Amino acid sequence: MDKGAYDVATSSTVIDTNDTIAKRWRRATEEPAWIRVTLITISLIFVALFLLLPLSVVLYGAFEQGISVWYDAIRDPDAMSAIRLTLLIVAIVVPLNTLFGVAAAWAIAKFEFRGKPILISLIDMPFAISPVVVGLIFVILFGSQGWLGPWLSAHDLRIIFAVPGIVIVIAFGTLPFIARELIPLMQQQGKEEEEASLTLGANGWQTFWHVTLPNIKWGLIYGVILCNARAMGEFGAVAVVSGRIRGETNTMPLHIEVLYNEYMFTAAFAVSSLLTGLALVTIAIKSVVEWQEERQQRLAAA
Amino acid sequence: MSIEIDHVNKHFRDFVAVDNVSLTFRDGELTALLGPSGSGKTTLLRIIAGLEQPDTGRIRFHGEDTTDLHVSERGVGFVFQHYALFKHMTVFQNVAYGLTVRPRKTRPSKAEIKQKVMRLLELVQLDWTAHRYPHQLSGGQRQRIALARALAVEPKVLLLDEPFGALDAKVRAELRRWLRRLHDDIHVTSVFVTHDQEEALEVSDRVVVMNKGRVEQDGSPEDVYDHPANPFVYQFLGNVNLFHARVHDGIARIGDVQLPAPEFQGYKNEQGQAYVRPHEIEVFAGREHSDALHAKIELVSVVGPTVRLELRTDNSDELVHAELTKHRFRALGLAQGSDAWIRPLYSRVFLPDERVANG
8 A cells, every 4th residue: 555655656746847847848949939929920910911801802892793793794705705715725725834844854854964954944934034025025026027927927827916826925934833843853753663664664655654654643733733823814925915805815814904994893803703713723722732742742751 | 594794884974884894694693793882883784774875885685685675675674772663553563563564465364464463472472462552561571572573574684783772781681581592493594783792792693893893803702702803802802901921932921920822932022912801810818829920909899799809910000800709709818908919820912913923
């Protein structure tokens, strides 16, 4: 009995000591409570003011006069044409840049060649140049006064102020997204698995399909989503090359601007809410993909 | 299937990786390519596999020139240091891969593939892992799966690039004995690269020692260890002590110790270096032999059953390393700081290069 009581007493003392230590002891990277609270409050206010407020303003403005007004604004022929054009462009540009991005990342990550750093810088260029300048570059190239203009008009081809021009500038502007996403991923993975596949008798295409692609799947989807979001929202370059022909070469962002300039705020907000909605869906998919990728990596690391 | 390497050269920019190497690996033999890092052993292996192109020279499998054959058509099994298993496939899919990517005409049926894969998994004693993913296995298990995957395509030759390099010491030792037994069963011509001399000596039928892109020696493990062709091989295969020696008429003298050096019959008063392995040095507590060298014990380290001594002789700045059994060490009653007498039992003398031809 005595011995048992003694044991209990000792163990409770030990717990007490641990508690005191835990109270006083702070992790090396941890800050005092007041600093933490202040920093978190500032960040939350910032997020609310600059992200949540504009989003709710768009949605409020769109639905302020009821769902039927919103629906009419969307059903407007010009608006419908803008939506169709935007979706068409996304349908052309995203697959194009997926192809280019995978090819460029493959070349850069798996092979050694002269001028590789130059190629990497070139891929980054569309990020660095202002979209308006990009638009002007293509006007100079393909416009009626441009270098290739006379040849194009002689063959009855229209690029500037037409859909091909819009596709070209958007493809240019979104070119880096997928390549940039894949290059570090593929570099990190090295080429041992591909070599293993080749020694087992697989040809290049089989190796790409069965080994390379599954390994970059999540990164590729992430890049496609980013590329897609940017392709839908691109404004500056499109504004220069499209000629803003209503019902013909106006994409959704351009159409919104037109409506806004004509004081048709509700219609502008209605189309904006649609574009925002598409963006939100994209972000939701992106989050799911990120979450999936994280899980994948956790599994791989385990 | 024998492999013939005929005057192969390979350089990367300024670095010469493989320098005019000619070798023949005999049918069914397990050969170790042994050398320090940067000696060109891995490059040579990759050239045999077709993962690298030689600058000049030919590779022949059983007399048939395969130099220009693509890696996927060469019929080699390659095992990588870091396993290179396909992460997103199960163990079963990994092993079956080489069969499933075959063109329809030569592809076995699903049932045949399944049977073959399970047989291979049994061979590497991992049939219970078929539905797991590589990340759920230990390093040693992964490497066995990689080996099963390489064997699934019935390769003509099996090439292993530091197959146990990423594993810890105990697993390594187990796995290399296992590889030896496996090779005795399947008898496919195999070449494996290693920088671990113990591994090379234990596992292989034949050891090829490489340095700076060149073959330094080529022979049986015993031969290479007991009769190193040159100072590099001597130093690379285990620890070694260097003594100044005087060679005269087939006798090498280290201090007062006289050792036979029959290969230098007819040489007169040549200065050379005598190479003596630590376990080939006798240690005494007293001056029992008139020719033994006096030394002081500077350090005693007990490594399991053996005791390693660092001794300093009277007339040398270099430390002498000696190795003896713990039993013998105890019997001598030596301790750190005490006096000891040492006598080399066997040595191999190398003369400076320019003196060799003069005999």
